Amino acid sequence: MEHGGELVVVTGMTGAGRSTAAKELEDLGYYVVDNLPPTLLREVVRLVDESRGVEQPIAVVVDVRSGSFFQSLTANLAQGATGRNTTLLFLEAGDEVLVRRQEAARRPHPLQGTGRLLDGLRRERVVLRDVRSSADLVIDTSNLNVHQLTDRIGQAFGGEQASRLLVTVISFGFKYGIPVDADFVADMRFLPNPHWVPELRNLTGKDAPVVDYVKSQPGAMEFLDGYLPVLERVAAGYLEQGKRFMTVAIGCTGGKHRSVAMTEEISQRLVDLGYDARATHRDLGRE
Template identity: 45%
Template sequence: MTEAPPVSRDPALRSGSAGRVVVVTGLSGAGKTSALKVFEDMGYEAVDNLPVTLLDSLVKPGGGLKRPLAVGIDIRSRDFGVEPVLAEIDKLMAGADLDLRLLFLDCEDEVLRRRFTETRRRHPLAADRPLIDGIRHERALVSPLKRRSDVVFDTSSLAPGEFKRVLSGYFGLDTDKDLLVFVTSFAYRNGLPREADLVFDARFLANPHYVPELKPLTGRDPGVAAFVSADAVFPAFMDSLTGLLAPLLPRFAAEGKSYLTIAVGCTGGRHRSVFVAERLAAWLRDQGARVELRHRELEEGGA
């Protein structure tokens, strides 16, 4: 997951949730319908496939907008065009009474192909061409929207629960609270977490995997914790890690970022990364941060 540079807005608008509008767009099959359901659960009014020309009348003063709004617009929307969508968004962003954000949902071509094949749905641009050609044509067509988006999510490997958690972290309406920091451990051999904002590599630390009595344990166990802590470079590593993060967290919050994902990886995702993530989460809580902790490979049965 990557986040584009945010459009400059008055931070005070974040507390006025009734004036918040999220335009959800992206590739067909990447999860727009699921995203709108999540927004509805969060308290937004959700509208799908809205014609671009009606967006202004829906959000302007007197248009009946009493709750935050999530609007789905993509190539299936009537009068859809990349330039008209961008022009409309630019016009609305110029208004001082709206906190408008553009969310783009991306996904790998092969995952999209599999989703359309398994559900037997027809891709909107593949009526007279192979499915994969329709997917690639759409990707090229909407690429300007992706470049202009405030937030881009790659949903290729996001489970439904994870998708909901990430959306809630970025767009939840409980804006009175501080920055929420999500810490996750992972295995490099299974790929980087796509939603990660910051990634740290723990593979240089001594590996408990090669100690027979520690191999079946995890970084949550005292024996593994003691083994990794005994590595001569571990204290300096943690000092450097926390020293890096300490000045960054308030800057992220000051920029209006409500959600930050920090990922710590090692080879198998069971020992070193788990222990470092546990220690990092504990340090963040000691600093007064709101923290959620997850160990991806432990939850998914990784080795």
């Protein structure tokens, strides 16, 4: 049977935002099923096909509450038995953030047993390790509020993008850690830091004087001219393999000047080449 509707499988760490993602997908018109045992994926698709038609997009939330059934998720998705274009969305966050969110919600972790909340999270990471490595899209929600996560979900699943590659180019500061959801990481610390130029220190990589300074440095344009063909080649390969999402992280020391300017430039060049590329700045304004 031909299917026009997409199947999105939402999974990830407890407290990373699965419920928020599911709510946004429902608002986008998806038929949402929460806490679904993976072995029932095909049955859900069949029932939705019969009751709502094959064009109805579906989103299912699968997590460790499914117990032993969860172990079969990768196998069920690999079979391609649903016939639908399927995206595995994995939501991630750091342990400190997850502990804080779970404590605020006053909920125990489903795997903590008689131990600490952190023990449950560590067990969950082990269970999810293979699933995370198979994910089509990983979103790190550590620094995202509910509205920002909703926007990310809307960008990824709110349009007719089944045959297009969505490229997120994100700037970051190395002193705050490398984004865990990055497919590629580029280091801009080989360029002089505008922080040490008094008239540029309080500006950001979105301001023209900083952009001009960064792009005029030896090696900056050579990097851009060499890096874009690499991203193009990988993007083409992703599409050939059915992957629809690519995250490129561009870092500098604090995520304020060099990485921001280069992220904006790379994103715009990708747009000019015909890609659906978007720039975002994780650590801008964090200092």
